[in-house]
Amino acid sequence: MPLSLHPVIADVTHRIAERSAATRQAYLARVENAAAEGPVRAGLGCSNLAHGFAACSGPDLLAVREARKPGIAIVSAYNDLLSAHQPLDEFPAWIKDAAREAGGVAQFAGGVPAMCDGITQGRSGMELSLFSRDVIAMATGIALSHEMFDGTLLLGVCDKIVPGLLIGALAFGHLPAMLVPAGPMASGLPNKEKARIRQLYAEGKATREDLLDAEAAAYHSPGTCTFYGTANSNQLVVEVMGLHLPGATFVQPGTPLRKALTEQAARRIVEITKGDEYTPIAHVIDERSIVNGIVALLATGGSQNHTLHLVAIAAAAGIQLTWDDFADLSAAVPLLANVYPNGSADINHFHAAGGVQVLVGTLLDAGLLHPDVQTVAGPGLDRYRQEPILDGDTVTWRDVPTATLDDTVLRTADNPFATEGGLRMVDGNLGRAVIKVSAVAPENRAVRAPARVFSSQADFTQAFRAGELNRDVVVVLRDQGPRAKGMPELHALIPALGVLMDRGHQVALITDGRMSGASGKVPAAIHVTPESAVGGPLSKVEDGDVVHLDADAGVLEVLVDAATLAERRPATRATEDEWLGNGRELFAALRNTVGPAELGASVFGRLSNGMVGGAPGVAEPTASTPTAAPTDSSDLVDVKGRA
Incomplete structure (x- = not known):
């Protein structure tokens, strides 16, 4: 164990706690008011309670009726369209049996939607993808609002699903909650x-x-896609945050160990609903665990989507997180993984090389993770150095040496792939953005070239096929932000941009849309805020303007003098009629209320008690008013003990 926490980790955590003191305390006060000593359903009226067990039978009916045993909600994102979620079909039956054996009763409380960005990529359905996160949060809230439950198991894997489940569960922060993964395909x-x-x-x-x-x-086959995009970043980050059972993340579906871990999750959630082991999710997700999640993301070169999702998750727990926090942590955290698109290996190779256990062990030993956190497995992050194994039909855990089995895929902190994490923040007269550099060659991180401006992926594709982009070029794709088009992911651009790079051209992408973790070798400044649709500077860029992007120096600017830029009128946006069809019109209210990318692109707004959405009193950042982090001057808010 290190003698002390790395000073940057300590400083960033302390300033987050200081910035969040009022909103975090308001959140914890709400949690305390909602907590109950026994099963909450015991306080329901007879008619209310009868509706809650009418569909039960056998011992479960008696257990729910007597209101003496812990009630466990199953909230699932199962569907058999998504390969990652198809294995969840069998989980509820396993969970119900295991919870019953452990002295509890589990009920399927609700399903939440789960859409696939791979299927909707480049299509109009992708414009609903980010909004689905907040719909999932609301659906989770509906499932838990019946006040029948003392804990919850959250079944979900991909992109917006895991953040949505967590945001919803945090609205019921007095309840213990655990995520149950399904594992990657072979x-x-x-x-x-x-x-x-x-x-x-x-x-x-x-x-x-x-x-x-x-x-x-x-x-x-069934299971999560094996590249290191948002789905697998989700799984790794939440395990390091203490929300999975240790070692559960990358065990493949259809194996005896996957079934045993799912059953153990059911037994464990029953245990932590009561007595000395009571572990509400509000006490698992705090400033320290949020920082731990960011460190794990940076150390593995994970998805930039988490610069949105972790901000929104933190806000749901009353914690105010900024992109500056990500940037400062990235400067201190070494890059330890080399998984596609950062390298050629996939997530199964990462797991075989030592996976989460080796990663946690080396980061703890280097003082880069908070060890003194609460987890669903108990106090302290040391448990997450251990890997699960089967002893007959019983899952047990054993210690894993902090040593990689393949240093081309996973390394320890004393021998990193790079001395800094894979994420940068850039800003300038075009606004603020994030860029993933873990897969971008150092010689490609600075680009200065004429802009070619587009407002749709189709227009870009047409120009590429016509040979109009066969030169040094900065592609500016605007009108893709939360207010414009729901902030779709833009993976479909990458093959063409990669072709231009391979022809020897300087190439970059700048957009107010998203790119997940799959931007690969192409330097892509994404999540540009303020977005074009609200008059952000991207709306004033014209074809031929020279744009300068430098990931290492943190520069994002158009080389046009300030007076000329100020005189330009924002480009005319597409008409509202273009956001009709394929269900998009149903989401108009969300599109009209969504916040900026830097505050998590949340539709929940800035509530005065800091419960969800952006931080209260924090204006939308602009190019001229970057977010400055407060200096460190306070200790962490104490969140120990039962709420």
């Missing part, structure tokens, strides 16, 4: 080969059948 076509065929198709050198064969060989 390795298929190597991701590097898949990317090669995508580029060949973009150049017209491969057929659609060739491309479909490659994609089908890569995404081929």
